[in-house]
Amino acid sequence: MTVEGIRFGGWLALRESADAAARAPDLVEHLGRHLPATGSRVIHDLGCGTGAMGRWLAPRLPGPQHWVVHDWDADLLEVAAADLPSPAADGAAVTVEAKQADITRLHPGDLADATLITASALLDLLTEDELAGLVAVCVGAGCPALLTLSVVGRVNLSPADSLDRRVAAAFDAHQRRTTEGGRLLGPDTVAVALKRFGRLGAEVLVRPSPWRLGALQADLVAEWFTGWVGAACEQQVELAAGTDAYIRRRLAEATEGQLAVTVDHADLLVLP
Numbered sequence: 124m125t126v127e128g129i130r131f132g133g134w135l136a137l138r139e140s141a142d143a144a145a146r147a148p149d150l151v152e153h154l155g156r157h158l159p160a161t162g163s164r165v166i167h168d169l170g171c172g173t174g175a176m177g178r179w180l181a182p183r184l185p186g187p188q189h190w191v192v193h194d195w196d197a198d199l200l201e202v203a204a205a206d207l208p209s210p211a212a213d214g215a216a217v218t219v220e221a222k223q224a225d226i227t228r229l230h231p232g233d234l235a236d237a238t239l240i241t242a243s244a245l246l247d248l249l250t251e252d253e254l255a256g257l258v259a260v261c262v263g264a265g266c267p268a269l270l271t272l273s274v275v276g277r278v279n280l281s282p283a284d285s286l287d288r289r290v291a292a293a294f295d296a297h298q299r300r301t302t303e304g305g306r307l308l309g310p311d312t313v314a315v316a317l318k319r320f321g322r323l324g325a326e327v328l329v330r331p332s333p334w335r336l337g338a339l340q341a342d343l344v345a346e347w348f349t350g351w352v353g354a355a356c357e358q359q360v361e362l363a364a365g366t367d368a369y370i371r372r373r374l375a376e377a378t379e380g381q382l383a384v385t386v387d388h389a390d391l392l393v394l395p
């Protein structure tokens with residue numbers, strides 16, 4: 124495993140319980156009403172990372188489940204195939220199959236066997252064209268899709284600091300940065316997803332799924348803050364000169380459990 128892979132896997136492990144607490148539970152209830160009543164479910168989890176979505180959702184759904192977990196990162200997939208979800212809500216078996224693939228190269232019809240498609244913390248990393256492709260794949264599969272934890276561009280730190288807004292704006296610009304593949308969606312993801320699903324006639328339920336972090340998640344707060352301010356300074360280099368004292372102050376607050384952070388996300392349930 125590469126050093127970068129170990130660090131990213133560590134970040135996903137650190138955020139897994141915050142993600143689990145944030146995802147909207149009532150969408151799972153809605154989802155349950157749109158799954159076939161009997162038979163084994165085939166669930167494709169796109170951009171699975173270490174498999175956190177399966178560990179969260181599989182025990183909340185009844186019936187036998189076969190999870191096909193897709194990621195382009197072989198190291199993360201290895202963890203996903205080893206750290207398996209618990210059995211289904213009614214004790215039925217849950218199996219996992221790992222697929223190393225670029226999910227932006229899926230074609231409508233590639234997931235024809237799916238009874239459910241999931242993704243978590245993925246959509247905001249895509250360009251509009253890539254998201255449009257994924258929307259077509261989901262609608263083409265003719266099954267529900269639970270797409271959780273897309274950033275919406277709102278964070279709140281408490282106590283407030285006069286630099287917070289500038290850092291937040293630079294961070295959002297970083298999330299919308301232009302890459303070789305095009306401009307990333309970042310905080311525009313939900314609006315674009317709703318537009319694209321709407322054009323194909325799919326119904327989409329939207330729910331807030333904020334991270335609410337405080338003293339009990341001090342390690343995650345410190346790690347999130349370091350990444351947040353780092354991305355902001357990378358995007359707006361002139362910001363870096365004025366943030367040393369701010370970073371020291373905020374990290375001290377985080378370590379002492381004195382910094383509370385809300386990071387807003389949205390979850391989407393797409394119904395065919």
Ligand SMILES: C[S@@+](CC[C@H](N)C(=O)[O-])C[C@H]1O[C@@H](n2cnc3c(N)ncnc32)[C@H](O)[C@@H]1O
Nearest residue numbers: 170171172175194195196224225226227243244
């Ligand atoms: C922020 S992580 C989220 C991981 C996991 N879904 C979770 O909630 O913990 C995004 C994941 O998507 C994967 N990913 C991003 N773009 C991808 C692509 N085009 N094809 C396959 N995997 C991709 C990354 O490797 C990473 O594992």
